[in-house]
Amino acid sequence: MAGPTEDGIQRGGPIARLLIYGVLVLAALYFLMPLYVMLITSFKTLPQISHGNLFSLPAPFSTGAWSSAWSNACTGSDCTGLHRYFWNSVAFTVPAVAFSTLFGAINGYVLTKWRFRGSELVFGLLLGGTFVPFQMFLLPMARVLGLIGLDNSLAGLTLVHTVYGIAFTTLFCRNYYVTIPDELVKAARIDGAGFIATFRHVILPISTPILMVCVIWQFTQIWNDFLFGVVFTSGSEHPITVALNNLVNTSSTGVKRYNVDMAGAIITALPTLVVYIVAGRYFMRGLTAGAVKG
Amino acid sequence: MAVLKIDNVSKTFGETRVLEDINIAMAEGEFLILVGPSGCGKSTLLNMIAGLETISSGTITLDDTPVNDRSPRERDIAMVFQFYALYPNMNVRKNIEFGLKMRGVDKGERAKTVERVAKMLQIENLLDRKPAQLSGGQRQRVAIGRALARDPALFLFDEPLSNLDAKLRVEMRTEIKQLHQRLKTAMVYVTHDQIEAMTLGDRIAVMNEGRVQQLGTPHEIYDNPANRYVAGFIGSPAMNFIECEFANGSVRLSSPEASLDLALPEATADKLAKHGQSKVVMGVRPEHLAPADGDEANALACPIEIVEPTGPDTYLLTHINDIEVTARCTPSVAPDVGTTMPLTFDTERAVFFDCQSDERIA
Numbered sequence: 298m299a300g301p302t303e304d305g306i307q308r309g310g311p312i313a314r315l316l317i318y319g320v321l322v323l324a325a326l327y328f329l330m331p332l333y334v335m336l337i338t339s340f341k342t343l344p345q346i347s348h349g350n351l352f353s354l355p356a357p358f359s360t361g362a363w364s365s366a367w368s369n370a371c372t373g374s375d376c377t378g379l380h381r382y383f384w385n386s387v388a389f390t391v392p393a394v395a396f397s398t399l400f401g402a403i404n405g406y407v408l409t410k411w412r413f414r415g416s417e418l419v420f421g422l423l424l425g426g427t428f429v430p431f432q433m434f435l436l437p438m439a440r441v442l443g444l445i446g447l448d449n450s451l452a453g454l455t456l457v458h459t460v461y462g463i464a465f466t467t468l469f470c471r472n473y474y475v476t477i478p479d480e481l482v483k484a485a486r487i488d489g490a491g492f493i494a495t496f497r498h499v500i501l502p503i504s505t506p507i508l509m510v511c512v513i514w515q516f517t518q519i520w521n522d523f524l525f526g527v528v529f530t531s532g533s534e535h536p537i538t539v540a541l542n543n544l545v546n547t548s549s550t551g552v553k554r555y556n557v558d559m560a561g562a563i564i565t566a567l568p569t570l571v572v573y574i575v576a577g578r579y580f581m582r583g584l585t586a587g588a589v590k591g
Numbered sequence: 592m593a594v595l596k597i598d599n600v601s602k603t604f605g606e607t608r609v610l611e612d613i614n615i616a617m618a619e620g621e622f623l624i625l626v627g628p629s630g631c632g633k634s635t636l637l638n639m640i641a642g643l644e645t646i647s648s649g650t651i652t653l654d655d656t657p658v659n660d661r662s663p664r665e666r667d668i669a670m671v672f673q674f675y676a677l678y679p680n681m682n683v684r685k686n687i688e689f690g691l692k693m694r695g696v697d698k699g700e701r702a703k704t705v706e707r708v709a710k711m712l713q714i715e716n717l718l719d720r721k722p723a724q725l726s727g728g729q730r731q732r733v734a735i736g737r738a739l740a741r742d743p744a745l746f747l748f749d750e751p752l753s754n755l756d757a758k759l760r761v762e763m764r765t766e767i768k769q770l771h772q773r774l775k776t777a778m779v780y781v782t783h784d785q786i787e788a789m790t791l792g793d794r795i796a797v798m799n800e801g802r803v804q805q806l807g808t809p810h811e812i813y814d815n816p817a818n819r820y821v822a823g824f825i826g827s828p829a830m831n832f833i834e835c836e837f838a839n840g841s842v843r844l845s846s847p848e849a850s851l852d853l854a855l856p857e858a859t860a861d862k863l864a865k866h867g868q869s870k871v872v873m874g875v876r877p878e879h880l881a882p883a884d885g886d887e888a889n890a891l892a893c894p895i896e897i898v899e900p901t902g903p904d905t906y907l908l909t910h911i912n913d914i915e916v917t918a919r920c921t922p923s924v925a926p927d928v929g930t931t932m933p934l935t936f937d938t939e940r941a942v943f944f945d946c947q948s949d950e951r952i953a
């Protein structure tokens with residue numbers, strides 16, 4: 298018999314299920330294929346790439362492309378690989394994620410539990426901030442960074458990403474905190490906890506899921522950003538995304554080194570993958586979490 | 592000395608007036624009930640006492656000190672909420688001692704307090720559990736424990752039992768009463784359950800539409816309601832309100848089958864005469880409207896339309912002056928549906944209200 302049952306496990310007959318799994322496997326293959334090709338290509342040597350089959354496994358297995366991408370591939374005129382740009386990205390992504398998540402949590406806390414006259418308006422404006430495209434941000438932000446002397450610096454890039462991200466993290470946290478009963482905050486106030494103590498001892502400890510959502514979202518956004526990076530930094534201050542672009546587009550010998558390009562792309566993508574694997578289980582929980590009862 | 596004094600307190604949210612000119616003074620050790628329908632402003636008033644809401648006008652005094660500008664932390668109060676409001680990340684022990692910790696009480700002292708409170712509420716075996724691992728009744732017990740730990744001058748309860756099932760509610764009601772008798776600390780208790788109000792309160796403030804309609808002991812409220820609203824709110828089944836004509840010291844009552852000029856006691860009649868309006872509303876509680884023992888002169892023959900046995904009492908429904916009324920009798924004398932029964936009125940206990948203003952006349 299087809300149709301959902303109470304426990305939601307048996308969803309249909311064996312044929313229907315075969316069909317569902319078949320489609321899912323095909324979809325997974327479709328999305329994993331490019332990754333597979335990237336991975337095997339990055340372990341091949343150049344002759345193998347030019348003569349061999351796109352899908353064949355690397356033989357011999359070579360890690361030369363990886364070390365080249367990391368330490369001596371040319372990105373423009375500079376031939377020191379991606380490693381310093383990798384650390385550049387780490388250097389602004391980590392603080393920007395931390396600050397934007399923290400500010401988002403505090404904003405959400407204020408907007409739901411310490412409402413003030415006009416707090417709905419503030420939230421409305423912040424919500425509007427999530428719809429502002431990157432491009433509209435560029436000129437005013439460049440001017441501001443210039444004025445405060447942070448142009449062409451990683452500190453400036455940290456500021457840009459923090460500011461841009463606050464709209465999103467505030468939205469996430471605010472929507473999570475509205476589901477937390479106001480009585481909890483009232484009880485804490487009666488117990489003698491002030492604004493900060495309530496946040497620290499009562500709100501933060503039950504915020505893990507939504508903080509994880511903020512971290513994953515912000516990390517992915519900031520690490521993968523190209524536009525802000527290319528506009529607000531130059532040369533040795535570039536983030537890895539910009540450096541990867543330069544690496545792929547630099548071919549001093551006239552030969553395209555696909556294996557190095559692939560290794561560089563994987564190095565660039567790896568951190569977001571790691572973050573998702575580490576914090577991912579909280580992500581779904583955070584997106585679906587309901588009221589904190591009790 | 593007044594533990595709590597509320598003087599001319601009003602509250603407005605923007606344009607809406609939620610509380611209007613509230614005046615209440617509470618003696619030491621008193622158990623005060625705030626009762627009223629949903630939205631009448633009970634929680635708002637309680638929050639104002641606690642310092643969780645600002646006071647629009649008027650003064651709230653705790654232990655002879657005006658506290659309008661004090662934060663909850665600076666008021667010597669503790670509060671229990673309807674939905675427990677236990678901190679989900681802390682175990683029972685940490686929940687109970689949180690208020691002490693925030694006030695800088697040292698660890699040894701806190702441990703002693705937790706032990707004392709847990710013993711009093713019999714939750715010693717739950718101390719290491721998280722709120723999510725407790726039943727509703729246990730959670731409310733912990734919430735009460737959290738309030739007790741601080742040993743405040745005044746306890747505030749906002750519908751602490753309305754979330755529990757009927758049986759547990761009755762048990763916890765008794766426990767709260769015992770707790771009050773033991774602690775002898777003043778308590779303000781919000782409920783919309785009139786039985787809770789009657790059983791727990793030393794005094795009851797009946798509220799409606801942001802005003803205190805009447806403030807008095809349960810007996811005063813029950814026997815001498817100040818107006819029709821209070822009369823109708825307290826008591827179950829509710830008081831019967833019969834519109835009738837007053838003339839020559841008696842009121843005219845008719846059932847579908849008979850009529851009666853019911854003579855009123857002299858004092859009542861005098862007041863009604865002085866009031867000067869012939870049309871009045873007579874309020875009679877079901878227990879003061881009963882089948883006549885013998886062939887009494889002051890009885891009105893009424894056809895019984897519905898018979899409702901409840902166990903100890905049986906309620907009879909009929910119509911007087913085209914208004915459905917409820918009479919109470921012992922099950923042994925309950926008639927069958929459709930029979931006509933003479934009903935007598937306890938005129939000493941009947942109360943009268945103005946037709947328009949609903950204020951008490953006599």
Ligand SMILES: Nc1ncnc2c1ncn2[C@@H]1O[C@H](COP(=O)(O)OP(=O)(O)OP(=O)(O)O)[C@@H](O)[C@H]1O
Pocket residue numbers: 604607609627628629630631632633634635636783
């Ligand atoms: N922050 C607020 N802003 C505007 N109106 C409010 C606010 N808080 C409460 N009110 C209004 O004040 C009135 C009284 O609310 P309150 O919560 O005190 O009622 P209550 O007597 O406790 O009701 P219940 O029995 O349902 O708990 C209601 O009409 C409510 O809509």
Ligand SMILES: [Mg+2]
Pocket residue numbers: 633634635749
């Ligand atoms: Mg309420």
